[in-house]
Structure formats: structure tokens, C-alpha cells
Amino acid sequence: MADVLIVGGGPAGMMAGLLFARAGIPTKVVEKHADFFRDFRGDTVHPSTMEILDQLGLLDRFLGRQHNRIDKARIRIEERDWTIGDLSHLDTPAPFIAMMPQWDFLDFLRSEAAKYPTFELAMEEGVAGFIRGGERITGIRYASGREEVAGKLVVACDGRASLVRTLGLLPVETLGAPMDVLWFRLPKNDDGRDALRGSVQPGRMVVLIDRDDYWQVAFLIAKGSEAEVRARGLDWLRSEVRDAFPDADLGGALQSDDDVKLLSVAVDRLKSWSRPGLLAIGDAAHAMSPIGGIGINLAIQDAVAAANLLAGPIRAGKAVDPLLDRVRKRRLFPTRLIQAGQVAAQDNIIGRVLGGGAVRAPWPVKLLDRIPLLRRIPGRIVGLGVRREEVLSPNAFPSII
Numbered sequence: 378m379a380d381v382l383i384v385g386g387g388p389a390g391m392m393a394g395l396l397f398a399r400a401g402i403p404t405k406v407v408e409k410h411a412d413f414f415r416d417f418r419g420d421t422v423h424p425s426t427m428e429i430l431d432q433l434g435l436l437d438r439f440l441g442r443q444h445n446r447i448d449k450a451r452i453r454i455e456e457r458d459w460t461i462g463d464l465s466h467l468d469t470p471a472p473f474i475a476m477m478p479q480w481d482f483l484d485f486l487r488s489e490a491a492k493y494p495t496f497e498l499a500m501e502e503g504v505a506g507f508i509r510g511g512e513r514i515t516g517i518r519y520a521s522g523r524e525e526v527a528g529k530l531v532v533a534c535d536g537r538a539s540l541v542r543t544l545g546l547l548p549v550e551t552l553g554a555p556m557d558v559l560w561f562r563l564p565k566n567d568d569g570r571d572a573l574r575g576s577v578q579p580g581r582m583v584v585l586i587d588r589d590d591y592w593q594v595a596f597l598i599a600k601g602s603e604a605e606v607r608a609r610g611l612d613w614l615r616s617e618v619r620d621a622f623p624d625a626d627l628g629g630a631l632q633s634d635d636d637v638k639l640l641s642v643a644v645d646r647l648k649s650w651s652r653p654g655l656l657a658i659g660d661a662a663h664a665m666s667p668i669g670g671i672g673i674n675l676a677i678q679d680a681v682a683a684a685n686l687l688a689g690p691i692r693a694g695k696a697v698d699p700l701l702d703r704v705r706k707r708r709l710f711p712t713r714l715i716q717a718g719q720v721a722a723q724d725n726i727i728g729r730v731l732g733g734g735a736v737r738a739p740w741p742v743k744l745l746d747r748i749p750l751l752r753r754i755p756g757r758i759v760g761l762g763v764r765r766e767e768v769l770s771p772n773a774f775p776s777i778i
């Protein structure tokens with residue numbers, strides 16, 4: 378029997394699985410998909426996450442996988458590029474953002490976690506609900522109807538549509554988002570000098586993410602406008618992309634409506650992240666907007682904090698329920714701060730742009746572009762976040778690195 382049952386094998390679930398297993402606690406991660414190969418998860422691995430990988434002795438192997446590096450943040454407004462962030466001076470083992478498709482990152486975590494005899498991963502196993510003993514959550518119920526009891530704890534890492542929300546187990550506070558994202562691919566024929574490109578014009582925001590042999594396109598639309606945008610047709614979408622990036626190669630791209638997926642953006646958080654026997658972390662506890670590419674890294678830090686606070690006591694056989702709220706208390710401050718920044722950017726820039734408003738570089742953008750030293754501040758916030766986590770949970774297998 379697993380002592381810790383983790384629902385969801387995204388960044389939060391895989392890192393939590395690795396850390397609890399590393400602490401010598403029998404741990405099982407249950408993921409509903411058959412593989413990690415979904416392209417809607419975002420690609421950014423920040424210095425804060427690589428610091429954690431370094432503490433675990435995994436950084437060199439991680440960087441041995443194919444990735445691109447970004448150490449400057451640029452935004453294109455009014456037909457020119459503005460440099461608004463610089464990570465290259467950060468005092469950290471990897472002072473850049475590693476752009477790696479998330480399925481590679483998750484596969485990396487899986488392969489490292491699998492080295493621990495206490496780690497188990499069940500793929501293609503959807504969880505449909507929880508089992509209870511009175512008020513306490515004592516295990517999970519699979520979609521097949523089978524039930525599995527957790528020795529100590531169930532951790533919900535099942536993202537923004539988490540069962541803890543849909544089953545009404547933990548109440549949610551919605552902060553809102555004015556946009557959704559249309560997600561599609563373009564051919565890529567150049568040498569990929571820019572791992573990330575963005576274009577902001579009245580009524581339109583488009584981001585290109587380098588995925589080595591193709592561009593992943595994030596085309597922002599006003600929330601709820603998918604049907605209206607799709608009705609304009611694929612030719613319209615093609616011409617919008619061509620306007621945004623005149624050098625883009627559209628040959629063979631966007632052949633059918635199915636090539637375009639809708640990603641719904643949400644910013645919210647749970648009022649309480651736990652109840653007896655159950656803890657929620659990552660997007661399950663706080664859905665993040667793509668702004669700043671921070672969600673993955675926040676989810677990883679939640680996992681580190683949860684293991685720091687709970688793995689030792691679980692191993693020592695202590696009661697875990699009275700400790701669960703400490704995870705929320707530890708992680709609420711960075712979550713609140715980053716969500717506030719995302720909401721401000723949404724309201725002041727994205728909402729206005731998508732509404733067709735004039736697009737002028739705001740003064741902070743101009744100031745950052747002009748004074749290189751100042752760019753280190755946003756570089757630090759985006760790269761290292763606030764309240765960095767350090768791996769303090771026990772390592773029961775020091776010979777395994």
C-alpha cells in the first residue's frame with residue numbers, strides 16, 4: 378500500500394512523487410493520460426526549478442536533454458523590441474530559462490523518480506473521486522470503480538479542473554482572466570535564434586515558442602470569443618499571424634479547424650488547500666495564467682514545500698492532518714504576489730490590447746529598455762520568484778543520484 382497517493386502526473390505531482398519517494402515513503406502517482414505528450418502545458422523551466430534540480434544532484438542530467446536557453450526577456454510593441462528583463466546576472470547554478478517541452482521535463486522527472494524503489498507511477502488511470510472514513514479522505518476511487526486506500530495522505534495535483542474543485546471538497550476564489558489562448562503549430566525553417574518571440578498590436582497578441590522543428594503559436598483572444606474567432610476562418614487566422622510575423626512560414630499550416638486548440642486561461646485559488654487526509658498543490662490549489670511562464674515553477678516549489686513540511690513527520694509516523702495547512706501558509710504569499718502581478722498585466726496590458734486599444738509601450742517598459750541594470754529586477758522576480766524553496770526533505774537513498 379502507498380502511504381502517499383498523488384492524483385495527477387504534471388509538474389507538481391511528479392516532483393512531489395520524486396521527493397516523497399526519495400524520503401523513503403511508499404508513494405504512487407496516478408496519471409489519467411497514457412503519456413506526457415500533450416502540447417498545452419508550457420515549456421519554461423526557470424532558474425528556481427533548476428536550483429532545486431541542482432540540490433537534488435540532477436541539474437547536469439537535466440541540461441543534457443535538448444533545450445533552448447533564454448536569459449533576456451523581450452517584448453515587441455510599436456514595431457520594435459524592448460528588453461525588459463535580464464536573468465544572466467542571477468547568482469544561481471542556471472541563470473537562464475530552459476525552454477524544454479513539458480513532456481520532456483516530465484519524462485525526465487519520471488526517469489529520475491523511477492530510480493527509487495518506493496516510487497510507483499500508474500499511467501492511464503483516471504481518478505474519479507475519493508474514499509472517506511467519516512470526514513477524513515482515506516484514499517481514491519478510480520474511474521474503473523476500483524478503490525485504493527492511502528496509508529497516510531492523498532495529494533491532489535490534478536490541475537485547474539481538480540477533483541477537489543469539481544466535487545466541491547475545497548472552495549475556490551476566482552480572480553478572473555480576460556483572455557483565452559488559441560494554440561497551433563507553424564512550420565519552422567530557420568535556425569531558431571529566438572527561443573521565444575512575441576508581437577503586440579492593437580487587437581492582437583501572438584507568441585511563438587521554439588519547439589526545435591516547429592513553432593508553437595499562442596494566439597490570445599478575448600475570453601469567451603472562441604466561436605466568433607473561429608467563424609472568421611483559418612484564412613483570417615493565417616493573415617493575422619503573417620501580419621504579426623512577416624517572416625513566418627505558413628506553408629502547410631492551419632489546414633483544418635482541428636489544428637487549432639482552445640486553451641482556457643484561469644486565475645484562481647482555493648480558500649483552503651487541505652482537509653483531513655487531503656492536500657492540494659500546484660494548479661489544483663491555484664490556477665495560474667501563462668503570463669511570465671511561472672505556473673510550472675510555482676507548482677514545483679509547492680511540491681518541495683509539501684515534502685519539506687510533511688515527509689519527515691510521515692516517515693516518523695506522526696499524525697499528518699494537523700500539519701497540512703502549513704503548506705498553504707508557506708506558499709500563499711508567493712502565490713498571491715504572482716497572481717496579483719498576472720492579474721495586473723492582464724488588466725492593464727492584455728485586456729486593453731485585445732479590446733483594440735492603442736498599444737504604446739508603457740513607461741516601465743521604456744525605462745527597463747533604457748537602463749540595463751534595472752532589468753535585473755524583473756529578471757530576478759521571474760527567474761527566482763519570491764520565497765525560494767530549498768530541498769530539506771530527507772533522503773533515504775543517498776547512494777541514488
Ligand SMILES: Cc1cc2nc3c(=O)[nH]c(=O)nc-3n(C[C@H](O)[C@H](O)[C@H](O)COP(=O)(O)OP(=O)(O)OC[C@H]3O[C@@H](n4cnc5c(N)ncnc54)[C@H](O)[C@@H]3O)c2cc1C
Nearest residue numbers: 385387388389409419420504536659660667670671672673
Ligand atoms: C495557455 C497556457 C500556457 C501556459 N504556459 C506556461 C508556461 O510556458 N510556463 C509555465 O510555467 N506555466 C505555464 N502555464 C501554467 C502551467 O501550465 C501550470 O501552472 C502548471 O502546468 C501547473 O502544474 P500542475 O502539475 O499543478 O498541473 P497540470 O500541469 O495541470 O497537471 C495536472 C495533471 O493531472 C492529470 N489529471 C487531471 N485530472 C486527473 C484525474 N482525475 N486523474 C488522474 N490524473 C488527472 C492531468 O492529466 C495532468 O497531467 C500555462 C497555462 C496556460 C493556460
